[in-house]
Amino acid sequence: MSKKLVAYFSASGNTARLAKDLAKAAEADLYEIRPAVPYTSADLNWQNKQSRSSVEMSDHSSRPELADKSADIAAYDTIYVGFPVWWYIAPTIINSFLESYDFSGKKIILFATSGGSGFGKAVQNLKSSAPDAEIIEGRVNPSAKDIEKLSAMV
Numbered sequence: 001m002s003k004k005l006v007a008y009f010s011a012s013g014n015t016a017r018l019a020k021d022l023a024k025a026a027e028a029d030l031y032e033i034r035p036a037v038p039y040t041s042a043d044l045n046w047q048n049k050q051s052r053s054s055v056e057m058s059d060h061s062s063r064p065e066l067a068d069k070s071a072d073i074a075a076y077d078t079i080y081v082g083f084p085v086w087w088y089i090a091p092t093i094i095n096s097f098l099e100s101y102d103f104s105g106k107k108i109i110l111f112a113t114s115g116g117s118g119f120g121k122a123v124q125n126l127k128s129s130a131p132d133a134e135i136i137e138g139r140v141n142p143s144a145k146d147i148e149k150l151s152a153m154v
Helices: 014-026 052-058 092-099 122-127 144-151
Strands: 004-008 029-032 078-084 107-113 134-140
Touching: 004 014, 014 029, 014 078, 014 107, 014 144, 078 092, 092 122, 107 122, 122 134, 134 144
Parallel strands: 004 029, 004 078, 078 107, 107 134
Antiparallel strands: none
C-alpha cells in the first residue's frame, strides 16, 4: 500500500475544498502550500498587470518564498499536487514547492481549479522543477466522480 499526500495551494478556497475531498477519498494526508507572504485580493487581481500574481506569472523564474518547508515528502510514494490554473500554468509557488524537496522516484498527480481553461502547459512547466518524478496530469475542476478516479490513480 502506498502512502499518499495531498499538497495544495489555494488562493480563494476553491482548491482547498477539492484537496480536502481528495484527501478523504484517497485516505491521504493533507498539506497546505502557503506563501511566506499571503496573497491579498489586490495581489490576485489578474486584470492589473502590476499585481503580484501578474508580475510573478510574467516571470517564469519567479519563485515565491514558502511559509514553511515541513512536508515530509520522503515518507510518501504518491503526492497529489493541487493549484488554481493561472495564465494556463500552475502558479510559480508550485515550482517553489517542488524545488524545495527531493521528489526522485515519486509519482505526482496534478489536480487544479480553473475558471475556464484546462491545464494548459502546467505539466510541461513543472517537469523541470521535479525532473526525477513522474508527473501525471489529473483533472481540472474534478467532480465527485473524478475525485474517486483520482484517488485510485496510484
